Amino acid sequence: MSKPKSGARALIGEFSPDFVDLTENFLFGQIWERPHLSKRDRSLITCAALVVSGKTEQMTGHFPRALENGVTLDELREMIIHLAFYAGWPSAVSALTRLKDMAETGAEDKA
Template identity: 65%
Template sequence: MSTKPTTARESFGAVAPKLAELSDDVLFGDVWERPDLSKRDRSLITCAALIAQGKTEQMNFHFPRAVINGVTPDELIEMITHLAFYAGWPSAMSALAKFKELIPATNK
């Protein structure tokens, strides 16, 4: 296990060190680094899954990370709109509220 400070270790490593280790080494160190999908595509998939499940707290990390990974704010909005019909209107409305909170540069 690496001892370098990471988001997982800083966020919850003191409470759940094994979960932080798995997050760093397996999820972000292996799964997110696999070459057959770009990080941009992985971000779109992850954000869509979070919206479909109504996991708004996890959007705090993944929506801004998606933008860093090359997903545009307009693409996130389009995804939310599309998912309103496949994942449910309430899930899309919750995701939209979280988007507005996290990506303020796009708020008009």
């Protein structure tokens, strides 16, 4: 099974090829391919971590990947609402805004 190429290659591939290699081979290779959690569960966990840490730029790549891995738009929305009380209201608003933008551009239709 071939692993997906990371967005890191397009963003910083020429600037930091070693980092891209680690991203593609270790993170999306060894870590994401471990059998103990499904890709769906890993996606939900990753998206939750991004919401909690306020990493909205990374949500642009991980929200669609979560949909590809079987997480529904409703589940992403509910996860963000749940985390609003743990991560803070501003983090939830930012995450919901990213999710809304993705939904309006049709990114969820590609999943």
